[in-house]
Amino acid sequence: MFDTGSMAAAEQAVLEEKRASLRLVADRMAPLALARERTLPVHAALTGLFPEGGLQRGSVVSVDGVGATALALAVAAGPSASGSWVAVVGDPDLGLAAAREAGVALERMLMVDPSGDRVGLVLAALVGAVDVVIVGQRARVRPADMRRLGARMRERGSVIIRIGGGEQAGVDIGLRVVEHEWAGLGVGHGVLRARRVLVQAGGRGASARTRAAALLLPGPAGEPLQLGTEDGKTEEGEHERGSDPRRLVS
Numbered sequence: 001m002f003d004t005g006s007m008a009a010a011e012q013a014v015l016e017e018k019r020a021s022l023r024l025v026a027d028r029m030a031p032l033a034l035a036r037e038r039t040l041p042v043h044a045a046l047t048g049l050f051p052e053g054g055l056q057r058g059s060v061v062s063v064d065g066v067g068a069t070a071l072a073l074a075v076a077a078g079p080s081a082s083g084s085w086v087a088v089v090g091d092p093d094l095g096l097a098a099a100r101e102a103g104v105a106l107e108r109m110l111m112v113d114p115s116g117d118r119v120g121l122v123l124a125a126l127v128g129a130v131d132v133v134i135v136g137q138r139a140r141v142r143p144a145d146m147r148r149l150g151a152r153m154r155e156r157g158s159v160i161i162r163i164g165g166g167e168q169a170g171v172d173i174g175l176r177v178v179e180h181e182w183a184g185l186g187v188g189h190g191v192l193r194a195r196r197v198l199v200q201a202g203g204r205g206a207s208a209r210t211r212a213a214a215l216l217l218p219g220p221a222g223e224p225l226q227l228g229t230e231d232g233k234t235e236e237g238e239h240e241r242g243s244d245p246r247r248l249v250s
Contacts, residue, residue: 040131040159042078043103045226048213049175049201055079055132058154060146060170062162065177067197069094069136070102070217072161074224075175076132077103079159084131087112089122090139091163101222113138120145128156137164146170173203177217194220196227 039054047053055061055075063071069091076086081103087110088094100106110130114122119139126133127149135141141162150170153160162171179198194216201211219225 040079041082043224045215045224049211051206055159057157059172060160062171062174064164066180067177068163072134072163073099073102073104075161079132080104086132087126087130088134091136103223127152127158131158133160135162173207175199175201
């Protein structure tokens with residue numbers, strides 16, 4: 001006769017051993033998965049502005065200067081292209097055509113225009129529901145609301161991009177357009193085709209070191225383009241018949 005008790009015990013021991021092996025594999029893989037998921041991708045032209053080459057989940061990014069809205073859309077375009085949802089709060093006049101040309105997927109974009117003190121409630125509802133929330137200059141966020149949102153953002157992994165919020169507390173990385181010049185106009189003729197800008201980045205922690213990038217924002221097709229540094233030529237620069245696209249003026 002078979003000893004069914006011994007067989008069951010042996011099968012249970014084998015099962016426990018397999019479970020232990022699976023837990024060990026999971027524990028080893030978890031840090032790698034977290035490392036991949038702790039940032040959201042950004043457009044290739046913008047990676048040099050961020051210390052980890054992407055948007056740190058749970059962070060607050062401010063954008064300032066001439067063309068701040070275009071820069072905010074360019075930052076949000078990377079996550080949007082990879083499948084993330086983007087919400088715009090407090091900027092009802094934002095052009096959908098400009099957002100699409102910047103690379104934002106309109107089918108995964110929300111537009112919300114809260115009134116008065118409802119901004120904090122709207123942001124609390126969006127954080128965790130979407131990956132990127134763009135806060136327009138019309139949306140007044142109280143410091144107390146931002147403090148309450150901080151823990152929720154870090155837990156849920158959402159990113160807030162504040163237009164014109166560089167001087168406010170709680171900003172992890174600040175982007176500012178410090179120089180700009182439109183290209184395409186000749187002497188009394190031509191059309192605006194692209195805007196050359198110099199963007200500086202700074203912040204706190206890993207973002208404390210100042211970084212800079214010379215870009216076309218927007219480029220001829222709408223999306224940002226990084227200007228060349230070796231021979232001073234880009235596709236846009238060649239169309240300008242020898243003009244130096246790195247020349248930026250205030």
